[in-house]
Amino acid sequence: MSPSAVPAAHGSTWNTIAPDEAGFDEARLAEAVAFAQAHDSPWPKSLFYPDGRYVGNVEWNESGPWSEIVGPVRGRGGPAGLVLKGGRIVAEWGDTARTDMTFSIAKSYLSVLAGLAVQDGLIADLDEPVGKSVPGPFFESARNAPITWRHLLQQSSEWQGEIFGKSDQVDHNRQIGPGADNSRKGQKRELNAPGSFYEYNDVRVNLLGYCLLQRFRRPLPDVLRARIMEPIGASSDWEWQGYETSFVEIDGQRMQSVPGGGHWGGGLFIGARDHARFGLLMAQGGAWGGRSLLSADWIAQMVAPSPTLSNYGFLWWLNRGPSAKAGVPASAYWALGAGTNVILVDPENDLVAVLRWIDGASFDPFLGKLYGAMA
Template sequence: MPAYVPADHGAAWESIAPTEAGFDGARLDAAVAFAQSHDSPWPRSLFYPDGRYVGNVEWNESGPWSEIVGPVRERGGPAGLVLKGGRIVVEWGDTSRADMTFSIAKSYLSVLTGLAVQDGLIRDLDDAVGKTVSGPFFASDHNAGITWRHLLQQSSEWQGEIFEKSDQVDHNRQIGPGADNSRKGQRRELKTPGSFYEYNDVRVNLLGYCLLQRFRKPLPEVLRERIMGPIGASADWEWQGYENSFVEIDGQRMQSVPGGGHWGGGLFIGARDHARFGLLMARKGEWDGRSLLSADWIAQMVSPSPTLPNYGYLWWLNRGASTKAGVPASAFWALGAGTNVILVDPEHDLVAVLRWIDGASYDGFLTALYGALR
């Protein structure tokens, strides 16, 4: 008998009492209260009173590539839910509100890449991308050897400009608590593709463009048809590109979509839809007896990268120096600025979605959540 999955959006999503799900109810309530009381420090409008976009402030960004070119919408407050066995154990805030989700979109790109592999559109991750994606982006000697795996592991060291954003904008970028971005945007000497990790949104946007070229149809359509529709997600989510990211493919005008909201745009989605997506990952790509994404791809997707042990294919892993105490080594998560999280813990059949928690408090929430598990 297939494991429980929620009915399509609009129907009741079964809940389960904390004690029945293996939680201490009082401690779980405390974890939720912690999340609710540690709102993101970002302004609700996502713009500061002086007109600066939060991303430009967060990443110390100014200059020729800092222009906001995609839509930006006011955010909601803290929200989230915890699933055990696919059922809702606890839920707080507005979990249906379709908010910006920043770099969680990268993990959705990883899933789309898996579909492209399943479909034979990408024959081998170690193939040079330029073999099947025509145009100028892989014409140089340096870029010619970049593979799909390099793009997925953020080790491509691709050099160039796409949609008027240069790879240099994220040179020397750091992320996470204590990040020092005082040198961000300063040009550095590039290394051999595949040898060096750098969190670089321009290069991830390049991956989105390359997937569009392989699918020959807008990525939001592919995601809706292959993943979000079958898992019963709402119709409220959308994936927005930039005002200048339209391309022509087979005579049709299509918008290439980014892997985040660095310059606006990206994935606008609610916590409940994220939870469905996370549950699909926890269930190794199966939904109600149907395989939507291969279990082999998910295993590859969450395997450590050679250049960063706590990073897979655009998913964060509980490995290396950043290991979260009390959380299984098999757990992984999608992470977006602001802070937004989809935590997937297959070992406990647990999924947790967090919207708009102070990033410095994420570990505190995990400690409280896992401290509530019996």
């Protein structure tokens, strides 16, 4: 991708490209967009059901001692998104500037922050036990002492404990995706050796965020803003909110640790256009306007299949294995948040797509229509 394809800073005009010039059939691309617009997420706009239950608690069949909402929640907008080809907008719909909650897409932002920590030498070795560089009680037990940074990034740590009032047990037996059965979610199970078992566990991801905060010794939103979002020309509207229980003191300063999603409120509040810039940075191998912001080597590691789940890298989903999307290159990958919110990165086709609030069952059909529109 040429440097000229990098969009100017937020507030300036983002270059567009006609569908036929970008290699799309105009009518079929319009059909894909109309499909996304017509298939809104089933979640209530307030993110609370009429009986007062938070969507996350309903989505994940969660109740009991760890289900309290401890971070801010804001109502959502409607379906929105955009498609970039060569860094230029080929399609856009809905309110792409609205700073909505984005749920587990925040995990993929944490992965990028981990890459910056590696570049800065704050993480010397991904296979080193985290407890060697992160003080405190979280890795002192025999159970947790062997856990490495790689384990946390691949969601295979099997860490046991409580952080910010949430126990790892809350996500035991959790399933995600189509056909997920969460009837046993939260029921305590026997833990496996670190690195041997994959489990999607928000408490352990929140632990990773805390550990990165301990290494950077400054709030992660500040690091992200200075190192990534400002250089790529993102807006100033996005926020990354933590919990009322997640304040810590570092070097005499009170800071808030931020979570990897909106499971209990909080998380990343951001617009689709800012997501698109972030995805474009990934598609360009971490470079922006001739300047390397994130190591291309880190991105390669980030999207390598995990030994415990072939379609998962470092907090990014990969187009691999039985769940691979038909017609989408194996090299494509995406950030995914409940609701459904997606940043699709396809370096092979120089393509980035952002989806906000599409019905989860409509994600695969949308991709079929999008890729079917490419000549």
